[in-house]
Amino acid sequence: MQGVGLLAAGLAHDLNTMLGGILATAELMSARLPPDDELAADLGEIIGQAERAGALIRKLLAFSRQETLHPCRLDLAALLGRMESMLRALLGRHIGLSLPSRRGALVEADPQALERVVMNLVTNARDAIGARPGHIAITLARTAADDLPPEARSFMPSRDYVALSVSDDGPGVPPELRxxxxxxxxxxxxxxxxxxxxxxxxYGLVKQSGGFLLLDDAPRRGACFTVYLPALPPEPAREDQGPVARPLILLAEDEELLRTCARRGLEQAGYAVIAVEGGEAAEAAFARHPEVRALVSDVRMPGLDGIALARRLRARRPGLPVLLVSGYADAGAREALEGLDVTFLPKPYRLADLRRSLESLV
Ligand SMILES: Nc1ncnc2c1ncn2[C@@H]1O[C@H](COP(=O)(O)OP(=O)(O)OP(=O)(O)O)[C@@H](O)[C@H]1O
Ligand SMILES: [Mg+2]
Structure with missing residues (x-):
């Protein structure tokens, strides 16, 4: 197991970086094609295959990884968005899937752990539905203490939660098995x-994240499992930057292709971007540009890495929004991430995910 773990960890970082380059390049190309161009389908295939390769690497890591959780600020809607193609592939054609569009469902949790929770619940729902056509709905809702199910009030602390529900229209859980x-x-x-x-x-993963996993007592049909995680307070109101200011993002990424793609993706979304190839250069740029609104950085870089960089910039400006991206964070890095209040985005990512994660920060 340890051997598999080491091998997976070593491969994951490099493979995810390469996959990130493939994904982002294909996305940029497809954005420039006229809508009915026949190459669009081929590019879609490239994107799909690269995402499946990314999912495979995550599975290998999950399988071999020791179970220490590394919570960070996490937007559940963005996480579900990233999982969408993987989930659809899991379900096949005969089972429909609906996902929430809601943004800003912020919790403090380990993204990989939450992915596994969702995968397990969705797999169960799929198996319950079986071969006939069916539907699975994943929803997100902010739930105040007063809106908790009555049977849960005795053991769930009274506070705001984000509720992530997975419901299906299968036969449900028989009462005697509940x-x-x-x-x-x-x-x-x-x-x-x-x-x-x-x-x-x-259940264990949710508990470890300070949450609760409940089976709905009386679903309208099928079965409904809900994960309750403590909600983070809404983001503080932003300062008014004036109508013309484009938020300036500092981007640190040592891989040139990824840096270029991320910069272009962010610029297309209306950000101004300073892109640098390492931590030292980022620190220097930050000193020159006090108007930087957020840092987007790779975790692993030669020299000053993303975590050390985030710490240094935060020392100068506490509360600076930070989005860290990484294909694989080793044990040391994960430990360091734990203490930092940052948003984490696993590689390979879609440019749309990068924008979405950033949107919830700046
Ligand atoms: N959505 C659901 N609808 C109906 N029954 C369910 C549902 N989810 C879980 N169950 C029941 O709970 C049991 C235990 O689920 P659990 O995920 O722990 O194991 P499993 O799915 O049987 O095995 P594995 O997860 O290893 O594939 C299932 O075998 C099934 O009987
Ligand atoms: Mg199961």
């Missing part, structure tokens, strides 16, 4: 089909 489904190794799937570890794992 008490057992969270038990390790409890499964109704045939031998070799289920391990019975999906829900206990999800």
């Amino acid at each position: 008490a057992r489904i969270f038990e390790p190794y409890f499964t109704t799937k045939g031998e070799g089909a289920g391990t019975g570890l999906g829900l206990p794992t999800a």
Whole structure:
């Protein structure tokens, strides 16, 4: 296991960087094509395959990784957006999927852990639906203490939560099994089909994130599982920068292709961008440009890395919004990330995800 872990970790960083370049280049190309160009489908195929390769790397990491969670400020809507193609591939054609469009569902959680929770719940919903056509809905809602289900009020602290629900229109959980489904190794799937570890794992991960995983008592149909995570307070109101100011973003990325693509993607979204190839250059640029609104940085860079850079800039300007991106953060980096109040975006990412993550920050 340790060998697999080391191998996965070593590969993940490099592969995710390369995949990031492939994804971003293909996206930039497809944005320039006329809508009915026949190359669009081919580019879509490239994007899809690169995303699947990224998902495979994440699985390998999840499988081999020790279970220490590294929470950071996380936008659940953005996370679900990133998972969309992976989830659709998981479900096949006969099961429809609806996702929330809501932005700004901010929680403090480990993105990879939450991905696994969602994957487990969606896989269960898919299996419950079986071969007939069906539908799975994932929703997000901010839930005040008063709106919690009555049976949960006795054990859930009274506060605001973000509720992420996965519901399906399958046969539901029979009442006599309700008490057992969270038990390790409890499964109704045939031998070799289920391990019975999906829900206990999800439950454990949610608990570790300070949240709760509940099975809805009386769903309208099928089954509905809800993850409640403590909601972060809404972002403080921004200062008015005047109508013409384009927010200036400082971008540090050592990989040239990724840097160029990210810069162009952000510029297309209306940001002004200073792009530099490392931590030292970023620090110097920050000193010269007090109007920088946010830092977007790769974690692993030669010299001053993204975490050290974030710390230094925050020492000069506490509260500076920071978005860190990385293909793989090793144990040391993950430990350091824990103490930093930053948003984290795993590589490879879509440019749309980069913009979405940044939008919730600046
Ligand atoms: N959406 C659902 N609808 C109906 N029953 C469900 C649903 N989700 C879970 N269950 C029941 O709970 C049991 C335990 O789920 P759990 O995810 O822990 O294990 P599993 O899915 O059987 O195995 P694995 O997750 O390893 O594939 C399932 O076997 C199933 O009987
Ligand atoms: Mg399961």
